[in-house]
Amino acid sequence: GESVGLHLPTLSVQEGDNSIINCAYSNSASDYFIWYKQESGKGPQFIIDIRSNMDKRQGQRVTVLLNKTVKHLSLQIAATQPGDSAVYFCAEKEGTYKYIFGTGTRLKVLA
Amino acid sequence: DARVTQTPRDKVTEMGQEVTMRCQPILGHNTVFWYRQTMMQGLELLAYFRNRAPLDDSGMPKDRFSAEMPDATLATLKIQPSEPRDSAVYFCASGLTDLGPQFFGPGTRLTVL
Numbered sequence: 670g671e672s673v674g675l676h677l678p679t680l681s682v683q684e685g686d687n688s689i690i691n692c693a694y695s696n697s698a699s700d701y702f703i704w705y706k707q708e709s710g711k712g713p714q715f716i717i718d719i720r721s722n723m724d725k726r727q728g729q730r731v732t733v734l735l736n737k738t739v740k741h742l743s744l745q746i747a748a749t750q751p752g753d754s755a756v757y758f759c760a761e762k763e764g765t766y767k768y769i770f771g772t773g774t775r776l777k778v779l780a
Numbered sequence: 781d782a783r784v785t786q787t788p789r790d791k792v793t794e795m796g797q798e799v800t801m802r803c804q805p806i807l808g809h810n811t812v813f814w815y816r817q818t819m820m821q822g823l824e825l826l827a828y829f830r831n832r833a834p835l836d837d838s839g840m841p842k843d844r845f846s847a848e849m850p851d852a853t854l855a856t857l858k859i860q861p862s863e864p865r866d867s868a869v870y871f872c873a874s875g876l877t878d879l880g881p882q883f884f885g886p887g888t889r890l891t892v893l
Binding site: 701703705711712713714715718765766767768770772773 | 784811813822823825828830835836871873878879880881882883884885886887
């Protein structure tokens with residue numbers, strides 16, 4: 670169930686450390702963004718979303734930052750746990766209902 | 781805990797056979813999407829429904845794929861005849877409206893031999 674490609678960028682993080690996963694988006698007019706987590710053999714799971722009128726949004730152990738100037742989105746996971754190991758990808762809304770999905774980053778949590 | 785459900789979870793079939801995949805969106809959700817995910821292409825939108833009306837099926841091969849919503853609790857994706865290049869994981873997703881997130885089902889892994 671990987672997001673795309675055979676060679677996803679991989680982020681390896683020690684258990685308990687914070688993780689930062691980055692995403693560059695393409696359309697400066699995009700007004701809504703979502704982060705998904707996809708574990709092997711499962712469907713993408715909604716983590717957190719943010720609208721373009723915000724710079725930051727926090728959830729439980731996760732924070733999404735939006736930098737519209739450089740069209741950059743990041744997902745921060747605090748106190749990373751083994752259960753956080755998965756592929757993470759961002760989705761950029763295009764138009765009314767379509768989304769452009771990022772290529773994905775594989776997060777590996779080291780014990 | 782409301783979830784999108786999909787059946788079957790795995791399907792192996794031979795080239796030329798008909799394949800039907802089913803999806804039950806989250807109750808009350810008005811938008812339904814079908815996606816195909818492959819290693820090389822990532823997530824591709826196949827079809828989009830709003831209030832059960834098909835609004836976009838431009839991502840589907842028209843001659844072999846069809847998507848319907850017979851009622852609010854069931855969405856179907858059919859492939860007839862199936863081909864090896866259709867092998868992929870097919871996801872259904874639903875959303876309350878176009879303004880919010882989509883929630884994905886567990887997917888149907890299709891293998892066409």
